[in-house]
Amino acid sequence: MLQFQEDIFSRISPEQFRDALRHFPAGVTVVTIKSGEEVHGMTVSAFASVSPTPPLILVVIDHRGRGHELLERSNAVFAVNFLREDQQALSNQFAWQKEDRFGVGEWETAVTGAPILTNALAWLDCTVYSRHTAGTHTIYIGEVKASHVAAPDQKPLVYWNRDYRKICDPEMDHSD
Numbered sequence: 001m002l003q004f005q006e007d008i009f010s011r012i013s014p015e016q017f018r019d020a021l022r023h024f025p026a027g028v029t030v031v032t033i034k035s036g037e038e039v040h041g042m043t044v045s046a047f048a049s050v051s052p053t054p055p056l057i058l059v060v061i062d063h064r065g066r067g068h069e070l071l072e073r074s075n076a077v078f079a080v081n082f083l084r085e086d087q088q089a090l091s092n093q094f095a096w097q098k099e100d101r102f103g104v105g106e107w108e109t110a111v112t113g114a115p116i117l118t119n120a121l122a123w124l125d126c127t128v129y130s131r132h133t134a135g136t137h138t139i140y141i142g143e144v145k146a147s148h149v150a151a152p153d154q155k156p157l158v159y160w161n162r163d164y165r166k167i168c169d170p171e172m173d174h175s176d
Contacts, residue, residue, distance in 0.1 A: 025160035030081045030094045031059050032115040035070040039115055041102065042067045043095035045159055046137075047080060055144040056129055060137045071140055077112035077127050078142060081120040083157040088164050090117075091157060111146040121156055122149040 026045035033040045046060035059080060061068045070076055083091055093104050106118040110125040117123060126142030133139075158165045 022161050025158050025165065028083045028087075028091050028157040028159050028164070029059075030083060030090065030117060030120075031061070031067065031078055032081065032117075033067055033070045033076060033078045034109075034112070034114045035073040035076040038070060039102070040066050040070050041094050041115065043091045044080075050141060054129075055147075057124060057126065057142050057144060059140050059142065060134070061140060062137050064136075068138060071128065071138070072131070077114045077125075078140070079110070079112070079114040079116050079126065080124045080142070081117040082122045083117075084119075084121045084151055084154045085157045085166050086154075087120070087157055091164070110148075116148075119150060121151050121154050123147065 027047065029044050029047050030041050031044045031047075042061075042065060044059055044061070048058050050056035050058050057080060059078070061071060071078065090105055094101050102115065107115045108118050110116050110123070112125050112127055114125055116125060124142070124144045125146040126144050129141040129143040131138055131140055155167045155169075158167060
């Protein structure tokens, strides 16, 4: 049995925390937000389903960004766009580009008016159900008002160990 000193656990640094979490694979999404006439989007891997009835999901957004500022407004709506494995450039656009993030991709709106990436693997169009402050981030629970699976046979874009990865499914690999 492993023995750890108690002080190791009480002094975890942000770097140690991030280093541990990089070993957990995550799907890659672009979360798009509309508040009034303003729109914004960002790459987000902190996403999870919450409840089927009502249909609820969550995204976790850093307080330092424009996305947090817009989602705090009472009229904010958002969409979660699941990226396909061939959409790495789009993920990078929304992660790093400061100007004209929506200059790449095919965009429309659904029920709420939030931007929807029409050629995403799938998307969820949401209203803000609740907000929960958690350290340097806020957990936004979204009530899904509309959804669509545009590419049911495509594989998702995955991020693991500080890089994009592809899912390999030997059952579906017919390259022999």
